[in-house]
Amino acid sequence: MNYIIKPGKNLAAVSDTVKAENHKHWMLQLFLSCAGNLDINVEGKEISCKCIVVDMAARHEFKTGEKVHFTILMEPTTETARQIRRDFLENKPYFILPGETADRLQKQINGILGTMNKDNLLGFIDGVYEIFHTGKSLPDFDxxxxxxxxxxxxxxxxxxxxxxxxxxxxxxxxxxxxxxxxxxxxxxxxxxxxxxxxxxxxxxxxxxxxxxxxxxxxxxxxxxxxxxxxxxxxxxxxxxxxxxxxxxxxxxx
Structure with a gap:
């Protein structure tokens, strides 16, 4: 089953049926396994981790393998996406979230899975964004x-x-x-x-x-x-x- 939500300009989903062939797009994407590690290929590299952010235009391939996963597709001109690119990705194709942070996110998302309450899911998504808000100001666009x-x-x-x-x-x-x-x-x-x-x-x-x-x-x-x-x-x-x-x-x- 796929539960899909659109908070603002972004898209988020909880799913156990994703099978995405090798592709790239112009959004940032966060992947979070709801239990154990996820396996993902980014730019030809096989990676096993609990939570990862893939940069826009980075080729990646991902399958849930019937395990439940959470993902957010972030519109690249949003504040969160811009801060991730500048302060975490730093011109690299992906960023793996530290174990303690990933463990906390797994615990939180598992508390939501039973009911898939929309408000609780939106609160969780806001909490994910907060991880990447460093307090450092971003330059204004022209x-x-x-x-x-x-x-x-x-x-x-x-x-x-x-x-x-x-x-x-x-x-x-x-x-x-x-x-x-x-x-x-x-x-x-x-x-x-x-x-x-x-x-x-x-x-x-x-x-x-x-x-x-x-x-x-x-x-x-x-x-x-x-x-x-x-x-x-x-x-x-x-x-x-x-x-x-x-x-x-x-x-x-």
Missing amino acids: VRIYELLKLLEACKYDQGKYNLRYFSDKLSLSPSRLAHLFKEQTGIPLKSYMVLNKLLRAYTVLFEGSNITQAAMAAGFDTPAHLARTNRDMTGMSASGILKDSEFLKVFF
Whole structure:
């Protein structure tokens, strides 16, 4: 069974059915085994640990093997993701959480598994974020990047507007200058981030009870097959596989 929740811009799940082929995506991902160690391959290296954070764009392969695991996919422009990249990953493809911290997280998540109470799970996720908040301030993005992020979040995914030219005109920059500035500030190619943004929008629509076809149209994908292909490329799993036997724990903000 998959329990999936979307706290803000991020995605989290408790599952015993994950089978993700070798892939990479533009989100950070934390994996936590609910008992013992998990086995994961990151950039060709086999790793056994209790809890690990994999950097965006790092190739990885993971299978739950019918053991229950918890995972968070973190949108890369969020404060938590940025702090992890700067203060913990430090340009490395992964960071393994220390044993004492991992033990505490395992104990906490196991206290939630019996009921899968939404509020308790959200509280646990907030506690995970707190581990990475070092108190060291992050540099501000260029104001035009903040404006771009607002435009992307508010965009209705109309094909005439959801393109680089539209956003660059809105910000009075050339497309190449905007793309360069975004990559410089975030470390992410702008076109890749725009695809990620659409995929997260599709997940939001699915959370609202729509089917894959409706989610594809709402998020600006050409066809449901386009959404399914993008999802597999970025998660290593089929959309139907993610939805099968899944329960969506809705969160309202």
